[in-house]
Amino acid sequence: MFRSLLTPRWLLLHVLFIAATVATGFLAVWQWDRAHEAGGSFQNLGYALQWPLFGAFTIFLWIRVMRMELNREREEAASQAGTDTAAAEADTAAEEPAQQRPKTRRRPLVPPPAPPVDADEDPELAAYNKYLAELNEADRRAS
Template sequence: MAIVATCLVSLLVCCGLAWWQWDRFTSANGTFQNLGYVLQWPLFGLFPAFMFWRIRKLRQKAEADGPGNEKQPEVPAPRPRPDVPKPEQDEDEELAAYNRYLRELNARDQQAAE
């Protein structure tokens, strides 16, 4: 209820400022900048109401999805790049040997932790 009251007060204050700018625009020393403010102030006044509406809508959507219904973002599989040369057989053997070494180190760490 306080948020709605704040939104209404904001709108009333900003409409009052728009009226003040309109009076300045229609006076002898008014400029088109004052006319721009006449159009701008009501938008400033409506912004808190828009944010309240948007937050409420997002909260309703989150409640409708539920805590167990979070969707995991789909990650596309990487596509092969034509500008990157494919590894040669020797590089694959080196990589396989390195991966075997890493598995051995991991197994030793697991045994030491037990």
């Protein structure tokens, strides 16, 4: 699984992330030294404190990208295994009676409509819903 993080593309990304982290460390030290020189200011001190945060964010991003890659591979492997087992299950399911098959529930893509609102409950909302229904009907007639 971790072998995919050793491909040439990932090795280049590792080098890039390490270089960015080391660069933020050097920049923090440089700004710290500038803040303590005669011409230094609080702005240099602020930068000296910000660069380590940028380095920490770089490390966070590096770990996050690696986890995303590993999760993507796991999902691909699971879907590949799922298609293999689905084909085997289809063969055995054809032999089994329909009542023994487990029923899977599919989540609808569109949520169910809200219950209608009476004009007595909320006249403004009822008028708006009527207006939307008229627009929808006009759009269906135009298509």
